[in-house]
Amino acid sequence: MRVLHLFDWYLPSTLSWVGRLLLHLQHAEVAAPWIVRNQFYHSQLRFWQFPLQFPGMLEPGSEWEFPSWQRLFARSQRFFPSYRWWLEQQLRHDPPDILHAHFGPTGCLYLPLAQKLGRPLVVTFYGFDYEKLLNRRPVFRRKYRQLFAGASRVIAASPTGCQALEALGCPPEKLRVVRPSPDLALFPFCSKNKLPGELNLVQVATFTEKKGHLTTLEALKLALSSCPNLHLTLAGEEQDKSLVRRLKQFMRAHNLEQNVRWLNPVPHTEM
Structure with missing residues (x-):
């Protein structure tokens, strides 16, 4: 069975699990x-x-090369789907x-293609597309109703996600959890010797609220009084620039800079 996976662009590091899932599928194809x-x-x-x-x-060999071209190619398709x-x-x-369209807006964009080809469309929602996006662009509430009517299956990552999509108008019989x-x-267990009075913590996540x-x-600031040799590493894409500024201001205001290390996104192989 041939399955064509559709993205607005392929593939941001924040969707790493999608890239790995595709490797376990036979005859998988990618369009973006x-x-x-x-x-x-x-290959x-x-x-x-x-x-x-x-x-x-x-x-590009990374998602940070040719950023202007990337935005142009991805965003222009909403208005001129060349x-x-x-x-x-x-x-x-x-x-x-x-x-198989990944993210709701991608499903909206490619529903006409599925209909013209006479093939079923599956759409996977990931959270941003049915929460934050709807506050930014309410027009997608209407577009999603059209998508739910035309899609053969709608996938969410949890029962909570399915409930949110059903509340937006998706027929419950079309919903599934994956x-x-x-x-x-990729993350084999390895024992480490922790020195008394020291603790190193890591948070790897895109910088969003x-x-x-x-x-x-805030927890680090409170814990330092009882564990002065506590150190924290933050790694991830600085997506929300305003948040990044507030975090760094908080660090300066509370003298945390010596206890916090700041890294760019780290590949799994280097974790």
Whole structure:
């Protein structure tokens, strides 16, 4: 069975588990207007690369290369879906068995393609797309109702997610739970000798409000009175610049800079 996985771009490090899941699927294909040749670009996957992402010129090895082009290719598709039109021409004589869109807006964008190809559309929601996005762009409430009517299956990561999608109008019989999970084989247990009176902590997460970085720093400030040799490492993509500024201001105000190390995103292989 051929399944075409659809993204607005492939693949941000925050969706690392998606990249690993694709490796366990047979005949998986990836379509996105912007494709990054990072650790998730696997030779066993078939990629439908947009010719406008000029081969040999715009082939980034990380998600931080060519950021302006990345935004242009991904965001422009909402208003001028040139990649979807191109993809339809490539697939119309040999369409995949299933189209699987990752994130609600991607599902909205590619529902017309699934209908033209006469193939079922599966959509996976990840949280941002049915929570924060709806406050920013309420128009998606209407678009989601159209998506729920046209999609064959709607997936969430938890029963709570399914409840939220049902409240938005998704028929309950279309909802299923598929829980994302890390590959535990990448994180083998290794014993360590902890020195008395010392403690090293690590928080790896994208810098957004819901990840609780400020709460972590507040807890660190309180704990230092009883454990002065406590150190914290924060690693992740600085997505929310305003939050990052507030965190650094908090660190300066409470003299935490000597106890906190700040890193960029760290690949799993280097954890």
